Amino acid sequence: MCALFPTARVCGQAVTSFNFPGDNLMLHAAFRVAEPGDILVLTNGGSPQGALWGEIASYYSRIRKLGGAVIDGATRDTVQITEMGFPVFASHVSVSYPGKRGPGAVNVPVVMAGVTVNPGDLIVGDADGVMAIPPSHVEAAVRNAEARMAKEAEIKRRLDGGETLYDVGGMKGLFEAAGIVEIDAAWTDRP
The missing domain is CATH 3.50.30.40 (Ribonuclease E inhibitor RraA/RraA-like)
Incomplete structure (x- = not known):
């Protein structure tokens, strides 16, 4: 909707x-x-x-x-x-x-x-x-939403402090786990 x-x-x-x-x-x-x-x-x-x-x-x-x-x-x-x-x-x-x-x-x-x-x-x-x-899940949903808001506030605080989203998000480990190889060059620099 x-x-x-x-x-x-x-x-x-x-x-x-x-x-x-x-x-x-x-x-x-x-x-x-x-x-x-x-x-x-x-x-x-x-x-x-x-x-x-x-x-x-x-x-x-x-x-x-x-x-x-x-x-x-x-x-x-x-x-x-x-x-x-x-x-x-x-x-x-x-x-x-x-x-x-x-x-x-x-x-x-x-x-x-x-x-x-x-x-x-x-x-x-x-x-x-x-x-x-459902009413039986409301308390858990509120707790999860509050935890998510706190996590995002911490991410913003770290970004404001100069960290990169790559570092804050732990992307290096995720890239490695996915088998992604990072090459520090432009695609036109490759032989």
Whole structure:
């Protein structure tokens, strides 16, 4: 799923909605169960047919204080959504209008881009993408993220101190392990 605008960020619990392709009736059922801060996670199997989301859904979500929408399917009204700053991530953009016939389901496991998302999973997303973290893995994910941030801060500190990325990253050992031979010459200098 791609962010509609680069500063879009989401972090909250998933309320899932499975929608028939070209239809968004179950979106309205998801609105009925969503609480402030929740992230609506909608799928129609990834079809670009019938936009699942648009300006009015974003506007209503802001009123409801929802945390964002992640859509494996189409959204529309991208300029208006961007202007209001409501975080939306989608696999497609389409002008097509959805039907409201069903069938579908709310708060059931859904598959999005090959990943199973369960109701209540922690949804975290930014311009680089979206992750679904089961509640039982949240503490480990936070610890790993904090460790990664500390490691990257140390790398930056060392780079600021004048070290090279080659040295800081231990590239010499990796090059040797891969059988890469470094030659200190230009390719035109070789016989």
